[in-house]
Amino acid sequence: MANTPILFSSIKIKNLSLKNRITMAPTYVGYANPDGTVSELALDHYKEMASSGAAMIVVEGASINPAGSGSPFAIRVDDDQCVDGLSKLAKVIKDQGAIAVQQINHAGKYAFSAEPLGPTGGSEGSPPKEMSLDDIEQTVEAFASAASRVKAAGFDGVEIHGGTGYLIDQFISPHTNKRTDDYGGSFENRLRFPLRVFEAVQSAVGKDFPIGHRFMAYEAIPGGLELKESSIWATELEKRGVAYLSVMFGTYESMMLPEYSEADKTEGFMASYAGEIKKAVSDTPVITAGRIQSPETAEKILDAGTADLIGLARVLFADPLWPQKAAGQISEPVKRCEPACMLCMKRIMSGKPAFCSQWDKARREAFLVRVGEKPEEVDQAAG
């Protein structure tokens, strides 16, 4: 059994008491119904994640409006009719003793929409469409309404998605924001949209409701967002009362670069960026994810003061017993997420629900049957 006293120590985030330092980092798996409502498959999945022993489950990015939906199988939070399904989702997580947080997102230029939007239009009229001031107002309002629905559904908190190269990051990035009005150009202007979203969400849910932020520390692309600016963004969020910063680096563009795919194979590959953001803020809790395969790595990161909490995405998907194994309640080694695999990513990129090559064969077959695919293709799919 690993020696992990800090990993299993409690921590407070605003009014929330977390029983340990393990969180599920948001992981889009494509299990929503085709109309964006919460399916039985999604409920079963999040029940399993919440019963893992992780203290806090951050549900994958849900679409704040149809124009910002990242996928046809994304969970929707853009209509009051979504609240019933979201309530079931919050309940299934909380019933397992975990804190339930829902991430909300606008995918911007990466939206699965006939006319994707972005801070700046594509060249010669190609997508995305440059957002007008009206588009900006409507999007800020959509974030606020989405957050109200998350609260009404009974979640313990809401997380604004400011990472991965989605809309909020597109606005703050000097690489994707070439606007010449109050929302572009200087850093102060590029920061305007992200801060307006935060403030609107806070007005909608109230100052006592925890608002976390998925946070882009460094875009890892030429001309992209650097730590010098993201550190200031972090302090501005702290001033406004952000509950936590869940730090990441890299956008879809950098993910295509060999340097990023190499880094992605390394344990704790985002931790140094979390450490830099932690240095920039005074007492806002910082989460780091990024191939934290072993409890020992998690403990080392916490012990060094690089982050306050650990985020597990693919790692928890590969082994939902990770927290119990780390706690010594199960005396088997953790199953590692295979760095060369990326099956989950390949599946969602091709519009199919994700599963993991590390699951045993019977489980993979049962999953494929459940989602209406041929079980005999399981080895091929996993390969």
Ligand SMILES: Cc1cc2nc3c(=O)[nH]c(=O)nc-3n(C[C@H](O)[C@H](O)[C@H](O)COP(=O)(O)O)c2cc1C
């Ligand atoms: C299939 C997949 C889906 C993801 N979906 C989201 C998401 O909805 N929101 C988000 O902020 N990050 C998302 N991420 C990023 C993860 O939260 C995490 O930062 C990253 O995968 C590194 O952690 P890991 O090595 O434990 O997977 C996703 C990653 C993967 C591989």
